[in-house]
Amino acid sequence: MTKKIILLGATGSIGVQTADIIRQHAEQFTLIGFSAGKNMEVTRQLINEFSPEIVCIQNTEDANELNREFPRVSFVSGPQGLIDTATYEADVLVNAVIGSVGLEPTLEAIKLGRTIAIANKETLVTAGHLVMGSAKQYGADILPVDSEHSALFQALNGEKREQASRLILTASGGSFRDLSRQELKNVTVQDALNHPNWSMGSKITIDSATMVNKGLEVIEAHVLFDFDYNNIDVLLHRESIIHSMVEFRDTSVMAQLGTPDMRVPIQYALSYPDRLPRPDASRLNLAEIGKLHFQEMDYNRFHALQLAFDAGRAGGTMTTVLNAANEQAVAMFLNEEINFLQIEELIEREMDRHQVISSPDLETILHLDSETRKSVKNMLK
16 A cells, blocks of 8 residues: 655755655655745655645745646645644655754644654654653654664664663764864854765754754654663764664664665655665675774763753753754854854853753743744844
8 A cells, every 4th residue: 555645844855865765666655745945946846746735835925826836736834834734644744844843743743643754853852752742642653764763763673672771873973073172163164064974954964063963863862762861872983884773781782784875764764664675775885895983972072962961861941942052053153143163152051041841841842942042143142
C-alpha cells in the first residue's frame, strides 16, 4: 500500500531530499501535501510534479496567486495553514521546517495518531515533554530523521533498552573545528557556511559551526530515548562516517555507519520498519577511506555545546530559552549584525537571567519563545 506523505518545509534542504526519496519510490510514497516558505519556483515545480491536494504557503498573497494558477489544489497560509496541512489525511508527517514554528502542527498531528518523521529538532528541544507525552497518549510513532538519532534508533532496534548504558553522538566539528577561540573572532558568515562534510541549509550550517546543533541533538537524544545527560557523550569524528553509537552494559558498542547522505535516514524513517533499495547511492568503501579519526570533545573550545548540556540538565523552560536565543542570534549573525562568538554570548546571557519553569504548558512555551527572541534583539541596543 502506498504511504501518503505530508511534508512540512518542502523547499528546504531536508525537504528537497525528502522529495527525492518520494520521487525515487513513487510506488511506495505519495506526496499528498506540503508547506513551503517563499521559494515560489521550487514550489511550482513540486506542484506540477506531485499534484498535491493541499499546500501551505508562508504569505497569503503568494497563496492567492498560486490558487489562480492551480485551482484544483487547496492553498492555505500562515500558522493555521501549517496546522491544517499537518493534520490533512495522511500516513506520515515529515516535519522538516526550521525552528520552533514546527511545534504546534506536530502536536496537532500527534493527536490524530500519525507517524511523525521528525527532522525539526527545535520541536523536541523546545517542548520535548509535551511531544513525547502526547505521542504516548495518542499512540503516535516518533521516528528520527537526523542522521545521529536515526543511527541511535537503528542501533537500539531489537535490543533491550534497559541494557543500553550510554549514547555516543558523533560530531564533525563544523566549519571551524581547527580554529582556536582567538581565531574565531574574525570569521565571516561565508566562512561559517562552508561545512566540510554536509550540504545543509544556512541556519543548520551555522549551528554546526557553533556546535549548538550538536547540543540540540544531545537534548533531542535525551527526549527521544530517555537517557540521563550523564549517559550521553559527544565524540569529535571528522569523517562523519560513524553517525552515532550505543554502548551496552556488557561494554559492546553498536554503531551505524554510512556515507554523509541525509537521504539514508530520511528514507529509513519513511519506509520503517522496511528498508528500501537505493540503487543510485554511493556505497560505503572503508578500504578507500582508510582511516577514521576520533577526538575527545573540548567543552571549553566548543562552549555552546556545554551550554546545551547545562540547559538540558536544568530542564523545563531552559531548553526553550536556549533554542529561541540561538535562533534569534543566528539570524542576527547571518544578517551581519553580530560577530560569530556573540552567538553563544547572547545565548548564555539569556540562560543566566532565566528562572526555570519545570513543566511548562504550550502557552507558556510559546510566550517564552517570543519573549526570549525580543530580549536577544534588545541586547544589542
